[in-house]
Amino acid sequence: MTANPVDTEEKIKEAAQRIFLEKGFDGATIRDIAEAAQINTALTNYYFRSKEKLFWLVYESMLKEALKSVQTIMEKPTSVKEKLVELLDHMFEVHAENPNKAIFFMNECRRNPQGFADKIGINCGAMEQCFNTQFEEEVKKGLIIDISPDTIFPLIFGLIQQIFAGRELTMHLFQMSEAEFDKHALEQKKVIKEMLLKYLFIK
Amino acid sequence: MTANPVDTEEKIKEAAQRIFLEKGFDGATIRDIAEAAQINTALTNYYFRSKEKLFWLVYESMLKEALKSVQTIMEKPTSVKEKLVELLDHMFEVHAENPNKAIFFMNECRRNPQGFADKIGINCGAMEQCFNTQFEEEVKKGLIIDISPDTIFPLIFGLIQQIFAGRELTMHLFQMSEAEFDKHALEQKKVIKEMLLKYLFIK
DNA sequence: AACAATTTTAAACACTTGTTTAAAATAATT
DNA sequence: AATTATTTTAAACAAGTGTTTAAAATTGTT
Known part of the structure; x- marks a missing residue:
């Protein structure tokens, strides 16, 4: 060497x-x-x-890292509510740190879905498994409204991603500066969190 | 000719x-x-x-059309609640018809924000004006929780866009077919609508 | 110090890109 | 029917792309 x-x-x-x-x-x-x-x-x-090999290497490592951090949260011995709150906060942090991530993931997956499936091939279903069981139990207990975790799980991702994926568009359509957007993003997170918790959890 | x-x-x-x-x-x-x-x-x-001139022509006409249809809804002589429901349904329809629209708008605005500002230069604030006044009145009347329309308006867009912008990503991460995604999208819309209305409107 | 292996470089390669040109084909006008 | 204007085409252009090559520089080994 x-x-x-x-x-x-x-x-x-x-x-x-x-x-x-x-x-x-x-x-x-x-x-x-x-x-x-x-x-x-x-x-x-x-x-x-090649450029493509470099790309997939970078792409895969980013995706794996993102999903690993989610998995860590989902495996903690806490309630569904705590998990969801932590997940929302975590996702927000990740995307706030680099607002390009959200649109990048969506974009590149759409550009070449086959490559995504072939070269990344992540099984998100398996990852959710333990969370799903826990969720359904809390539904049975009457803590959560009657809804499938399969609906909620993707929703969480989307709700936070949505803030940052449309960042530039929002800034221009509503004439915000970067600082104003940062404030707006925090406000959005707060609303989304309140909205989701109020909707999901009974009482 | x-x-x-x-x-x-x-x-x-x-x-x-x-x-x-x-x-x-x-x-x-x-x-x-x-x-x-x-x-x-x-x-x-x-x-x-040139390619660029063709692009901006297409881009602008799409944006203008999208915003015009929104404006039409916002100007109707109905309650805030009715407007929001119609807006949600309308946005869903638009994006369901062509799932590429959501990510396209976000993407192209981010790729060239200056071009967006220079060549499109849409004033969304002016469009909201009448809605904002109405919204604040209903807040005063105690029909809506104490929140700014500036927070809610972008949220509506994001909530629906989010479903379709991440379409391909969702399909692969959660192993859905196209038909399954369509069902999933409808379910998402239902949840989002219920969630938002339950959160915003008092009683 | 001399040699070998590895890393870095400049230059060129083949290919694709947006764009232009000048001729051909078509339509309109007289 | 002849002429003019317009539309369409094939071909080429210059610039930019990912990639390769072969020589140079650097590092490691003997």
Whole structure:
């Protein structure tokens, strides 16, 4: 081993993630990434063979990381209500940190659904399993209204993603500055949380 | 005037809209559009001068149409509750008809916010004006909880958009077929509507 | 220090992109 | 019918794309 090849590899991955998040696969060029990583264009192919391979690597790692953090929350020994609140807060944090994530995930999955299925192939159903059981029990106990967790689980994601996916659109349609949007986003989160809890939990 | 130049022009616009919706500005090529419209590549430039000019034309007309239909609803002489229900149903219909619209709007606005502001420059605030007044009156009357219409208005859009923007992602993460997703979308709408109305309106 | 292996570079490659051109085909006008 | 104007086409253009190559620079090994 020589120099700091791992550092270079990591530098490229980080730059790639940044650029892909910002411009998407179609909009990002290998030269954009090279410039962001301050390396020669050919190096991306030296380390990752192709733009597409680099992309899927970055994409998969981001998705896996996102789902892992969700799983961690869902496996905690707490009530459904606590889990949902923590999930909402967590999702908000993640997307607030980088508002491009929401639209990036939606976008790239739509651009190439087959690639998503083939190369990522995540089974979200298995992950929910323990949560689903717990949810249904609390429904039986009369703590939660009669609704399927299959309806609620995707809803949680969507409710938070929605705030940030339409960020730029909202800012322009309603003439907000970035600071104003940040305030707006927090307000949205508050409303969504109250709305969801009031709807789901009895009493 | 000769042949059916208007037809050709319209044919290109329709094809462009279809392709742009599907692939976005970056992902769509002038050759894709030409093929979809069954015309020669050069014709798109003959009628519209450039890919970008064609794009903004299509984009603007779509946005204007979408906002106009919203405005029509907001100007009706009905209660806030009736307006919100009609707005939710209408937005759902629009996006259900073409699930690409939601992500397309968000995406293209983010890709080029300046172009959006410069070339579209829509004042959504003015459109809301009459609704805002009505909303605040109903809050005063004690019909609606104490909340600003500035919070609710963008929320309505987001709540419905969210269902369809993440369509492909949801389908793959939760392993749904298209038919299953359609059922899921209707269920989501029902929940969102109930949730919002229960939250907003007193008693 | 001399050699080998690895990493980095500049340059070029083949291909796709949006766009233009100049000729052909078609329609309108006289 | 002849001429003009308009529409359509095939072909080429310049610029940008991902990728490869072969030489240079750097690092590791003997």
